[in-house]
Amino acid sequence: MRILIDNFTKTFGTTTVIRDMTLDIESGEMLALLGPSGCGKSTTLFAVCGIHRMNGGRLLFGDRDVTTVSSQDRNVGVVFQNYALYPHMNVFENISFPLKIRKESKADIDAKVREMAKLVHIEDLMERKPAQLSGGQQQRVALARALIRKPDVLLLDEPLANLDAKLRLEMRSEIRRIQQETGITAILVTHDQVEAMSMCDRIAIMNKGQIVQLSSPSEMYNEPASAFVAGFMGNPPISFLDGTVEGSSLRLDQSSIVLPLPESSRPASPASRVKLGVRPEYFQPENPDKVEGKISFIEIQGRETLYDVTLENGAVLRSIQSSGPLHKLGDTVRWGVDHSRVLAFDESGARL
Amino acid sequence: MRRSHLLGLGFMTPAILLTLALFIIPVVLTGVFSFTNMSTSTGITGGAYEINPRSIRLMKDAGLREGLIGDLEENLYKIDAAGLAQVEKDFGKKLAEEMKGAYDGQTFKDRRELVRAIKDLKSRPRSSRDLNKAADLFQKSILNVRYDDESAFLNGLGNLGITLQDGEQAELTRFAYTGWVWTTENFSNMAAMPSTYRAAFNTVLYIAFTLTFNIVFGVFLAVATFYLPSAAASTFRTIWFLPRILPHVLYVILWKWFTWDTGFLSQVLEPFGVAPRNWMMDTEINAWVSIVLINGFVGASLGMILFSSAIKAIPSSMLYASEVDGASRLQQVRYIILPQLRWPIMFTSIYQTLSLLTSFDYIYLATDGGPGSSTTVWALYAFKTALNNYGGNLQYGFGAALALVLVGIGILASVLYLRLFDFKSMNAAPRIEQ
Numbered sequence: 001m002r003i004l005i006d007n008f009t010k011t012f013g014t015t016t017v018i019r020d021m022t023l024d025i026e027s028g029e030m031l032a033l034l035g036p037s038g039c040g041k042s043t044t045l046f047a048v049c050g051i052h053r054m055n056g057g058r059l060l061f062g063d064r065d066v067t068t069v070s071s072q073d074r075n076v077g078v079v080f081q082n083y084a085l086y087p088h089m090n091v092f093e094n095i096s097f098p099l100k101i102r103k104e105s106k107a108d109i110d111a112k113v114r115e116m117a118k119l120v121h122i123e124d125l126m127e128r129k130p131a132q133l134s135g136g137q138q139q140r141v142a143l144a145r146a147l148i149r150k151p152d153v154l155l156l157d158e159p160l161a162n163l164d165a166k167l168r169l170e171m172r173s174e175i176r177r178i179q180q181e182t183g184i185t186a187i188l189v190t191h192d193q194v195e196a197m198s199m200c201d202r203i204a205i206m207n208k209g210q211i212v213q214l215s216s217p218s219e220m221y222n223e224p225a226s227a228f229v230a231g232f233m234g235n236p237p238i239s240f241l242d243g244t245v246e247g248s249s250l251r252l253d254q255s256s257i258v259l260p261l262p263e264s265s266r267p268a269s270p271a272s273r274v275k276l277g278v279r280p281e282y283f284q285p286e287n288p289d290k291v292e293g294k295i296s297f298i299e300i301q302g303r304e305t306l307y308d309v310t311l312e313n314g315a316v317l318r319s320i321q322s323s324g325p326l327h328k329l330g331d332t333v334r335w336g337v338d339h340s341r342v343l344a345f346d347e348s349g350a351r352l
Numbered sequence: 353m354r355r356s357h358l359l360g361l362g363f364m365t366p367a368i369l370l371t372l373a374l375f376i377i378p379v380v381l382t383g384v385f386s387f388t389n390m391s392t393s394t395g396i397t398g399g400a401y402e403i404n405p406r407s408i409r410l411m412k413d414a415g416l417r418e419g420l421i422g423d424l425e426e427n428l429y430k431i432d433a434a435g436l437a438q439v440e441k442d443f444g445k446k447l448a449e450e451m452k453g454a455y456d457g458q459t460f461k462d463r464r465e466l467v468r469a470i471k472d473l474k475s476r477p478r479s480s481r482d483l484n485k486a487a488d489l490f491q492k493s494i495l496n497v498r499y500d501d502e503s504a505f506l507n508g509l510g511n512l513g514i515t516l517q518d519g520e521q522a523e524l525t526r527f528a529y530t531g532w533v534w535t536t537e538n539f540s541n542m543a544a545m546p547s548t549y550r551a552a553f554n555t556v557l558y559i560a561f562t563l564t565f566n567i568v569f570g571v572f573l574a575v576a577t578f579y580l581p582s583a584a585a586s587t588f589r590t591i592w593f594l595p596r597i598l599p600h601v602l603y604v605i606l607w608k609w610f611t612w613d614t615g616f617l618s619q620v621l622e623p624f625g626v627a628p629r630n631w632m633m634d635t636e637i638n639a640w641v642s643i644v645l646i647n648g649f650v651g652a653s654l655g656m657i658l659f660s661s662a663i664k665a666i667p668s669s670m671l672y673a674s675e676v677d678g679a680s681r682l683q684q685v686r687y688i689i690l691p692q693l694r695w696p697i698m699f700t701s702i703y704q705t706l707s708l709l710t711s712f713d714y715i716y717l718a719t720d721g722g723p724g725s726s727t728t729v730w731a732l733y734a735f736k737t738a739l740n741n742y743g744g745n746l747q748y749g750f751g752a753a754l755a756l757v758l759v760g761i762g763i764l765a766s767v768l769y770l771r772l773f774d775f776k777s778m779n780a781a782p783r784i785e786q
């Protein structure tokens with residue numbers, strides 16, 4: 001089912017948390033709401049499921065305007081960040097709760113709960129109380145409870161935040177599998193960009209209550225619309241260099257370093273200020289446009305090694321290399337920037 | 353002893369002293385008193401020996417020999433030195449000496465007998481009026497004469513010529529003793545008196561109704577204020593909390609004003625053709641409804657506060673979850689909120705059972721246990737018996753025995769509840785998962 005958030009505004013008292021936000025989510029799509037803490041992701045989610053009333057704008061599920069419909073009548077499944085399982089009910093009772101509320105027959109409930117439990121692999125845990133479950137098991141119970149009554153929309157608020165790294169990987173594909181199997185329209189709230197990129201069809205990046213870019217994961221990574229998006233996508237993160245335009249090149253501040261600018265992104269006016277974004281994978285020893293600096297930090301990540309290189313003006317470039325640690329802290333190196341892949345932004349942070 | 357031990361003892365001392373003064377000593381004294389027959393008439397210090405109308409009645413009830421009781425009740429006439437001296441003063445030395453010679457030390461059963469004896473004397477008075485007067489000077493009675501100890505009492509009896517048969521002496525001194533004695537009669541009386549069972553029944557009724565009202569209304573208030581906007585909710589809570597902070601007397605006076613035959617209810621209902629009446633005391637049912645409501649509104653406010661905070665402790669995401677799961681308000685209350693209130697409700701029930709068991713202040717102020725003794729609960733019954741009796745004879749001993757039963761039940765219940773709670777708290781999973 002298509003979800004249209006149209007000119008949505010949300011205020012708490014006198015502070016406006018979200019202003020005129022518009023977001024169109026296609027039927028069967030899984031969309032990630034990605035953004036830093038406090039940007040309004042949960043607020044948006046709560047408005048979609050009806051827990052928060054909207055202070056302005058409309059919300060459409062398919063063709064139906066649900067702006068003023070109560071959350072009980074929206075048929076939305078929600079997995080809360082802390083799962084919000086009912087502690088006094090066992091797993092079976094938790095999952096069957098939405099059906100019990102609708103007064104479905106015992107036999108129906110039983111059959112549906114068994115089927116759902118199979119889908120999320122918790123058949124053996126039906127008698128347990130939430131307190132007796134691991135985080136991942138609780139998460140699957142919450143997912144089962146959200147899905148049991150075949151909701152039109154599935155909302156996931158940082159469902160993986162409390163899990164360990166391995167379980168997180170497992171659950172990522174699990175949730176994606178279930179979402180694709182059921183063909184449900186889903187919104188995943190997260191502030192983990194890896195999660196967003198690996199699970200979702202499209203990503204909406206939010207900042208301060210605004211959607212700053214809505215794209216597919218690869219486009220979001222390769223063609224960020226702003227320095228904010230570029231900084232948010234990618235791990236280890238992109239590094240930025242500030243400088244002034246000199247012809248077709250950029251002179252870095254307080255240094256003799258001059259880097260060529262990509263043709264597509266030369267600013268209109270000469271001598272304007274530009275911020276250059278260089279991702280770690282495009283700062284490598286074999287690239288042509290050499291820059292000299294001192295290694296100021298080494299992080300060994302197993303398969304890869306991450307270096308921080310401090311340039312003569314104090315700016316830092318990050319490099320990730322798949323070879324083992326060949327260099328020592330304090331070594332002076334001359335590595336190159338792939339100027340065709342650098343990203344240039346103007347002073348306000350907009351992409352050039 | 354190490355210094356830290358001393359310090360610990362120092363910190364404990366106030367608590368120990370308080371427990372001693374406010375619990376252990378009263379309980380021990382209650383226990384002691386309950387095995388005595390202390391009352392207003394016995395006093396609480398030692399007593400004296402005295403035959404009085406009351407002891408005569410008791411002796412009759414106990415079936416003592418009628419002849420003896422008759423002797424004790426009757427006036428006797430005994431010729432003794434004091435009487436003779438009076439005769440000498442009023443009728444002259446001659447008569448006195450003649451009487452002393454003829455009858456000294458003799459006892460006469462009644463005045464006629466003595467008058468006849470005086471008539472036999474030479475120097476007797478002429479008029480029968482004077483004869484009677486002379487005889488009256490020797491009138492003696494043991495009635496209402498106090499003797500400080502047993503031997504003086506027996507002496508007094510002997511002096512009057514009252515003769516005791518075998519085994520009567522002990523019984524007579526027992527009845528004549530006005531002080532308190534050790535006895536277990538309080539408990540056998542208690543078991544035999546219908547008023548005891550009435551009080552017990554009233555207590556059960558009182559606790560059951562008041563507790564139910566407290567809990568149900570407390571939960572209702574807590575849930576209702578939970579869903580209200582917070583400003584309205586706190587106003588609402590304050591209003592419902594007022595009865596608790598109002599002085600008891602004032603609170604009950606408000607109720608009385610509300611229910612008097614010239615009070616609010618009567619006035620309001622009069623235009624509708626309802627005859628004015630004392631709504632509180634009109635019938636037993638009225639009285640019961642009144643005391644349950646009077647106590648209930650106070651008790652419910654405690655429940656309201658406890659339950660409100662328990663509801664607030666429920667993570668809001670759990671309530672949100674139930675909403676998106678489709679639960680209406682009522683279903684939310686039934687399936688999410690009430691199960692979370694299980695522990696506070698249990699705690700409140702236990703706490704209030706114990707406090708209701710021993711509290712009677714509102715009943716005392718409102719209905720004073722009436723009409724009749726229809727709202728007299730055990731604690732009030734004990735209070736009235738021991739400390740506040742219309743008859744004026746306060747039965748400390750019997751009252752203490754009644755109170756001791758309450759103390760026993762209270763201690764037993766507390767121990768039981770404590771075990772229950774400890775046991776649960778050690779085994780149960782966390783109440784609210786978060």
Ligand SMILES: Nc1ncnc2c1ncn2[C@@H]1O[C@H](COP(=O)(O)OP(=O)(O)OP(=O)(O)O)[C@@H](O)[C@H]1O
Pocket residue numbers: 012017035036037038039040041042043044191
């Ligand atoms: N009930 C509320 N009253 C006032 N302000 C609120 C309320 N709820 C949220 N806010 C504010 O709204 C903003 C957005 O909150 P929101 O919970 O949507 O953030 P979020 O993007 O989900 O962050 P996180 O990643 O930390 O969960 C925050 O600045 C927060 O302080």
Ligand SMILES: [Mg+2]
Pocket residue numbers: 041042043
């Ligand atoms: Mg959030």
